[in-house]
C-alpha cells in the first residue's frame with residue numbers, strides 16, 4: 001500500500017530467557033554449548049499498517065509487547081518471523097533516554113545523536129539553538145548528561161528526536177516524565193508535526209491522551225494483536241475489560257505530617273462499594289476515609305480532579321464550602337456528593353488532602369490517589385472536559401419555510 | 414557487501430564518531446594528544462633497554478639505508494604492531510561500550526567498530542610521521558617509500574577492522590572474549606619478530622632439525638600475518654627497499670580475507686545484538 005509508512009506483516013519476536021545469565025566461555029563450555037534458555041514469544045503474528053500522516057497509538061497492559069513492537073519498527077530488534085516495511089526517515093524516542101552517552105555533555109550528545117539520526121554538521125549547527133531552547137536546558141548544556149534530572153534527560157531526547165525532522169516519530173511512554181508545561185509543548189509539537197503530514201507512533205498508558213491524540217490505535221495483548229481501529233471504540237472496550245487499573249495509587253505521591261491520614265479515597269455507588277466507572281450525568285459520591293493519631297482541630301478536607309495530561313479540572317475544600325467541624329478524632333468518613341457529574345468522557349485523577357484551617361500545614365496529601373473513567377451518558381455533548389448541560393435553541397432564518405421547519409424542530413424536541 | 418554500502422552511506426556518522434573517539438581518548442588529561450606519542454616512546458625505551466642493552470639482541474644493519482640502531486629498528490615494527498593491537502581490541506569493546514546507543518537508536522552498528530579503528534589510524538599516522546622525521550635525522554631515506562607505507566597501513570587497517578568486527582560480536586555474546594584476547598595479544602607479540610630478528614627463529618629451527626625434530630618451524634612461524642606486515646614495514650622504513658613480493662601479497666591477502674570474514678560474521682550475528690547487550 002502506497003499510503004502506509006509502516007507495514008507490519010506477520011511479525012513474531014522471540015526472546016531467550018536464560019536460566020543462568022552467564023556470558024562467559026567457561027560457563028558455555030561446561031554446559032557444552034550456549035546457555036540453556038527458554039523461548040518466549042513477545043510478539044506473535046502481528047500485522048497492521050500505519051497510514052501516512054496519522055497519529056497511531058499502541059496500547060496494552062504491561063508486558064504485552066508494545067515496546068518490543070516499537071523496537072522492531074525502529075530496527076533495533078530484528079523480528080524472527082514476518083517483515084516490517086518502512087518508508088522515510090525515522091526517529092525514535094524509546095523508554096527513558098535516547099541513546100545518550102552519560103559521560104558526554106548535552107552539547108556533545110546533541111551532535112552525536114544528531115549525526116546518528118542523519119543530520120550533517122551544518123544542519124545541526126543551524127538547529128542547535130532550537131533544540132536546546134525547546135528542551136529548556138540552556139544552563140546545563142555543557143554538563144555531562146548523567147547529571148541531568150530524568151525530566152531534563154527526556155526533554156533533551158525528545159527535542160533532538162523531533163528536531164532532526166523525521167518523517168516518522170516513534171515515542172515510547174517517555175513523555176509522562178516531563179512536567180505539565182513540557183507535555184503541553186510536546187502536544188503542540190505533535191500537532192504541528194501532523195499538520196506537516198508526518199506520522200507519529202506512540203505507546204502510552206494514558207488513555208485520555210490516546211483518546212484525544214490518536215486517529216487509530218492497535219491493542220496488543222500478550223504479544224497478539226487484539227484489534228486495530230478507531231480509538232474511541234477500542235479504548236472504551238479496553239477500559240471495560242478492566243485492563244486499566246483504577247482506583248489504586250498509581251505513581252501518585254503522598255506527603256504530610258501524619259497526625260491524620262486519608263486511608264481511602266474513592267467514588268462509591270449507591271451501595272457504598274467503590275467504583276471507577278461513571279457516566280456523564282450520573283449522581284456520584286466521593287468518600288474519604290480518615291484515621292487520626294490525635295485530636296485534630298478544625299481540619300479542612302480537600303479534593304481536586306485533574307486529567308491525565310495534568311489539566312486542573314476542578315477542586316473543592318471544606319473550608320471554602322464552610323463545612324469545618326471543630327475537631328475530629330479516631331477514624332471516620334466524609335463524603336462529597338455530586339448530584340450530576342458534569343464531566344465528559346475521559347480518564348481523570350483525584351487528589352485528596354487533609355490540612356489545617358490555615359491550609360498551610362499538611363496532615364496528609366495524596367496526589368493522584370484515585371483514577372476513574374467517565375463514559376458517555378446524558379447529556380451527550382461532543383467533546384472537551386466538561387458538560388454544560390445546555391440546549392440549542394432560537395435558530396432563525398430569513399425564509400418563511402425555514403422558519404416553519406425551525407418551529408417544528410423546537411416543538412418536536 | 415551490503416554492509417560495505419551501508420558503511421558508505423553513513424560516512425558522515427563515521428567521521429563524527431571517529432572524531433569523538435579521537436577527542437575522547439585523552440579527555441581530561443593534562444597532556445592530551447601528546448600521550449599518543451609518549452606511550453610508544455616509553456615502550457621503545459623499555460624494549461631498547463631490555464632487549465637491545467641487557468639481552469643484546471643483534472640486528473642486521475639497514476640495507477641499503479645503512480641505519481644500525483636497535484631503537485629505530487624496533488620502532489619500525491612496534492608502531493604497526495601497536496596500531497593493530499589497539500585498533501583490534503578497541504574495536505572489540507566498542508559495541509559493549511556503546512550498549513546504550515545500540516539499544517536506543519538504529520544505525521549501522523559496524524560504524525562503531527570502524528570508527529574506533531579509524532581513530533587509532535589517526536594516532537598511527539601521527540606516529541609514522543614523527544618516525545619518518547627521526548629516520549631522516551639519522552640518515553635514512555624513507556621518503557620515496559611513503560606512498561607504499563600508506564598502502565600497507567591501509568591493508569593493516571583492513572586486517573585490524575576484520576578482526577575487530579568478528580571479536581566485537583563475539584564479545585557481545587561472551588564477555589570474557591576480551592580477557593582471552595588480552596592473553597592472546599601477549600603471546601602474539603612475542604610470536605612476531607618485533608623485539609628480535611627473524612634470523613633467531615631460523616637458528617632455533619636449525620638446532621631442532623639437528624636434534625632430529627622434523628617440524629617446519631619457520632613455515633609455521635611465517636603463517637602469522639603480522640610477521641609479514643612487520644617485515645614489509647621494516648623493509649620500507651628501516652631498510653628503504655622493496656619488500657619481498659611474497660610478503661606484500663600475503664599482507665594484501667590477509668587484509669582482504671580478514672575484512673570479508675569479519676563482515677560476514679558481524680552481519681550474521683548482529684541481529685540479536687540489542688537484546689543480548
Ligand SMILES: Nc1ncnc2c1ncn2[C@@H]1O[C@H](COP(=O)(O)OP(=O)(O)OP(=O)(O)O)[C@@H](O)[C@H]1O
Nearest residue numbers: 015016042060061062063064065066067068069688
Ligand atoms: N531483552 C529481552 N529479553 C527477554 N525478554 C524480554 C526482553 N525485552 C522484553 N522482554 C519480554 O517481552 C515481553 C514484552 O515486553 P515489552 O517491553 O514489549 O512490554 P510493554 O508492552 O512495552 O510493557 P510496558 O507497558 O511495561 O512498557 C515482556 O514479557 C518482557 O519480559
Ligand SMILES: [Mg+2]
Nearest residue numbers: 066067068095
Ligand atoms: Mg514498554
